[in-house]
Amino acid sequence: MSEQRLFFALWPDPVTRQQLVRLRADIPGIRGRPTHPEDLHVTLVFLGAVDPDRRGCAERAADSVTGPGFDLPIDRIGHWPRPRILWCGCEQTPAPLLGLVSALRRSLLGCGFEPERRRYAAHVTLARNARPVAVGVPPRALNWTVRDYVLAASRLDRGPPHYQVLRRWPLAPASAAGS
Ligand code: 2AM
Numbered sequence: 389m390s391e392q393r394l395f396f397a398l399w400p401d402p403v404t405r406q407q408l409v410r411l412r413a414d415i416p417g418i419r420g421r422p423t424h425p426e427d428l429h430v431t432l433v434f435l436g437a438v439d440p441d442r443r444g445c446a447e448r449a450a451d452s453v454t455g456p457g458f459d460l461p462i463d464r465i466g467h468w469p470r471p472r473i474l475w476c477g478c479e480q481t482p483a484p485l486l487g488l489v490s491a492l493r494r495s496l497l498g499c500g501f502e503p504e505r506r507r508y509a510a511h512v513t514l515a516r517n518a519r520p521v522a523v524g525v526p527p528r529a530l531n532w533t534v535r536d537y538v539l540a541a542s543r544l545d546r547g548p549p550h551y552q553v554l555r556r557w558p559l560a561p562a563s564a565a566g567s
């Protein structure tokens with residue numbers, strides 16, 4: 389019985405992916421292992437090793453989650469010293485993103501996943517084993533228009549790219565928010 393390492397995530401469209409790559413290229417003095425462009429994403433919920441039954445449960449849980457699409461401004465560069473991660477993300481997490489993460493976390497409880505107690509920190513890992521750099525506002529901030537989210541799997545035995553998108557769930561058109 390094969391387990392997969394799964395996570396729900398926001399996956400950039402090709403234009404946003406290129407903008408993220410350019411944003412990274414603009415950061416002076418980066419040292420570290422850059423994330424492969426096709427691996428750039430924002431994790432929503434990390435599931436860990438999952439067998440096929442629980443994967444089915446997780447997909448059904450996601451089927452019941454709805455929410456509006458939203459704009460995700462990428463206007464912050466940060467560095468976490470302990471995991472040595474250089475990341476970009478947002479100064480203010482958009483409310484629909486927090487709503488999506490809470491709804492997913494809630495619906496996944498029924499599948500027996502450990503509840504996530506940590507505060508949600510939306511970020512795109514740009515490089516690992518990264519030395520600190522000047523953090524703050526990126527020279528070229530960008531707006532990521534989020535219209536869907538995905539279930540992705542790690543394939544740590546190969547790559548890069550290390551991640552594979554398995555399935556997508558559309559979000560409602562932003563104008564339909566609250567309807
Ligand atoms: P990272 O990029 O900050 O390392 C696939 O591994 C994705 O899940 C990555 O985005 C990774 O975040 C995240 N991830 C890995 N292990 C995790 C954990 N124990 N808890 C939460 N997220 C995790």
